[in-house]
Amino acid sequence: MLQVSHRDQNTLASTKAIILVGGPSRGTRFRPLSLDVPKPLFEVAGHPIIYHSLKAVAKVPGLREVILVGYYDEGVFRDFIKDASLQFPNLRIQYLREYKALGTAGGLYHFRDAILKGKPERIFVLNSDVCCSFPLNEMLKLFEDKDAEAIILGTRVSNEAAPNFGCIVSDSHTKRVLHYVEKPESHISNLINCGVYLFATECIFPAIRTAIKRRTTRPRLVSYPSSENLETSFIAEDDEDSQRPEILRLEQDVLSDLADSNRFFVHETRDFWRQIKTAGSAVPANALYLQQAFQAQSEELTPPSASIVPPVYIHPTAHVDPTAKLGPNVSIGPRAVIGAGVRIKEAIVLEDVEIKHDACVLYAIIGWGSKLGAWSRVEGTPTPVSSHSTTVIKNGMKVQAITILGKECVVGDEVRVQNCVCLPFKELKRDVSNEVIM
Ligand code: GDD
Numbered sequence: 001m002l003q004v005s006h007r008d009q010n011t012l013a014s015t016k017a018i019i020l021v022g023g024p025s026r027g028t029r030f031r032p033l034s035l036d037v038p039k040p041l042f043e044v045a046g047h048p049i050i051y052h053s054l055k056a057v058a059k060v061p062g063l064r065e066v067i068l069v070g071y072y073d074e075g076v077f078r079d080f081i082k083d084a085s086l087q088f089p090n091l092r093i094q095y096l097r098e099y100k101a102l103g104t105a106g107g108l109y110h111f112r113d114a115i116l117k118g119k120p121e122r123i124f125v126l127n128s129d130v131c132c133s134f135p136l137n138e139m140l141k142l143f144e145d146k147d148a149e150a151i152i153l154g155t156r157v158s159n160e161a162a163p164n165f166g167c168i169v170s171d172s173h174t175k176r177v178l179h180y181v182e183k184p185e186s187h188i189s190n191l192i193n194c195g196v197y198l199f200a201t202e203c204i205f206p207a208i209r210t211a212i213k214r215r216t217t218r219p220r221l222v223s224y225p226s227s228e229n230l231e232t233s234f235i236a237e238d239d240e241d242s243q244r245p246e247i248l249r250l251e252q253d254v255l256s257d258l259a260d261s262n263r264f265f266v267h268e269t270r271d272f273w274r275q276i277k278t279a280g281s282a283v284p285a286n287a288l289y290l291q292q293a294f295q296a297q298s299e300e301l302t303p304p305s306a307s308i309v310p311p312v313y314i315h316p317t318a319h320v321d322p323t324a325k326l327g328p329n330v331s332i333g334p335r336a337v338i339g340a341g342v343r344i345k346e347a348i349v350l351e352d353v354e355i356k357h358d359a360c361v362l363y364a365i366i367g368w369g370s371k372l373g374a375w376s377r378v379e380g381t382p383t384p385v386s387s388h389s390t391t392v393i394k395n396g397m398k399v400q401a402i403t404i405l406g407k408e409c410v411v412g413d414e415v416r417v418q419n420c421v422c423l424p425f426k427e428l429k430r431d432v433s434n435e436v437i438m
Contacts, residue, residue: 009319013141016065016115017124019050020104023071029260029333032406032423033279036368038076040068040128044282044348045289046300046313046331048080052289053126056134058088066091068128069107071098105248109208109429120201125250127195131285133271133292139198142175142267149203149263152177152255153196155273159187161388166193166251170266177264179274182251191266193251194273203263204254211253275388280402282365282381284301286348287329302326315351339374346382356413367424373413377405380419 021040030039040050047055050068057066068077077095085093096114098107108115108125115123122143124136132153139151154168167189169179181188248254258264272288275281293301294311304310309327314320315334324342332338333351341358348365355361355376363380372378380403383389389401403417406424411417418433426437 003020014121015060015063015124016046016067016117016118016120016122017060017063017126018108018115018134019057019066019068019126019128020107021050021052021068021070021072021077021128023101027100029278030276031279032404032421033282033365033367035424036168039276040070041077042282043333043350043364044131044276044331045293046315047289049131049276049282049285050080050128051084051377052131053128053134054084054088054091054093056136057124057126058091060136060140063124064092065118065120066093067111069098070095070128071101071107073097084341101247103247103249103253105208105211105250105254108250109205109248112205116201116205123199123201123204125197125199129276130195130273131276131288132194132196132269134196134269134274135267135269136196136198138269139196139267141201142265143198146175146265147263149200149261149367150258150264150265151198151273152180152264152266153194153271154191154266154268155189155194156268157192157388159190159287162187162190162192166255167191168193168266175265175267176261176262177266180251180259182254182255189263191268193255194269195275197250203258203261207257208248208253210257211248215248215253232383279365279404280380282348283329283346283363283380283402287302287346290329290331294316309345321357332333363401365405367405367407367409369408370405370410372411373415375414376411377416377418378405378411379417 024038033042041048052067057063061293081093081095085283098110102110102211139153142148143151151294163184166180166182167184168177168191169189170177170191192333274284274288276285290311290313300313301310302308302314304311307322307325312327312330314332317334318332318336320326320332320338321340324338326344329346330344332349335351336349336353338355339357342355344361346363347361350366350368352369353366355372358375359372360377363382364378366378381401383401403420405422408425409422410427415428416431417428420432420435420437422428422437
């Protein structure tokens, strides 16, 4: 934690945080789980994805206000905000809804009056779909040390994975960002944008305004490369959405301009970082947050024992037979019932799931209210720790590495489900592998 003097408290009090939560149409790769819950509220390590970002924000000294910006319906975050406000009483949390998707900078600009209320000097901007240790205080320190206009959180990935992200070329000595390219076509750097920023308010809003002016005088001819269309190989040159002048992306429209100033710096984290895009990516995110909680000796986790290989989270209302063996990296949701002799490893079991005796669940997500029969086996394939993908190549074909059962699926006794994605309400009576069950 930063040590802060009384004088600094006042300065730090003028920092706010914005979490970009996106909206329903963006959750398509998170299917089938996003059919039943908005992605930011999906639970990993016992808490909604955005709870983990809020927890980090709550540790920034003097930060009092968090604004979730997105285009989900008004009511979607109501209960979450109510609960989170009790857990983080030092934070005022509100949700501001864009009338339609305005892009990562468009929403910020649209709500600039609300954001600038109280005259904050700095704003943190966090993508909601990343899992990391959020070293916000280190970013704040770099911001102060360099008298910066902007700080971006960066991490190193393999050269192969880098073009799926925003790439940063920096001066390794001064940490200054020299060049920024969003999802470049050829290799420029393996230091990538983690989707976490700290901006001086006096700099970011004028920078967005400049981008708006440029868009009006010089509209784009091709669409933005988003990871959505990279994944599906769909290059939307005539995609109406990306052509709308009100859509503004921080990454494509603003960050490369900031790199032209000499007050844009990168804080490179060596701690964990992952994107949460596909439903399968919730499994590594669950593991990473559980490991973080274990290192912090969190009392939320179940103590290690002969049948608990840490880290494991079991909701207090779940019932786990003492002969079941769980872990590592397992979360068990509310009211789940886990029978005798069950084995669960690297998995998320959601609320009201029932798993009968001697079943085995590995590298999988078991959807709300699903039922697994006795001696059944639901399993995915482990992905390398360093991988930023949740698919693997098998017999020359790309297959899902994590097996996912949607809400209220039923797996018969002794049935084996391997590397599959199963839509809600399906009943599996025979063995299946490498299939999407619709
Ligand atoms: N409020 C709001 N409005 N949020 C949005 C909108 C919008 O119109 N569009 C996207 N978001 C949110 C998403 O919910 C997500 O949290 C974040 O902004 C980024 O989403 P994408 O636009 O899909 O970008 P990306 O994930 O392909 O790439 C971004 O994140 C990577 C790190 O995860 C870029 O910032 C990359 O440079 C970066 O490497």
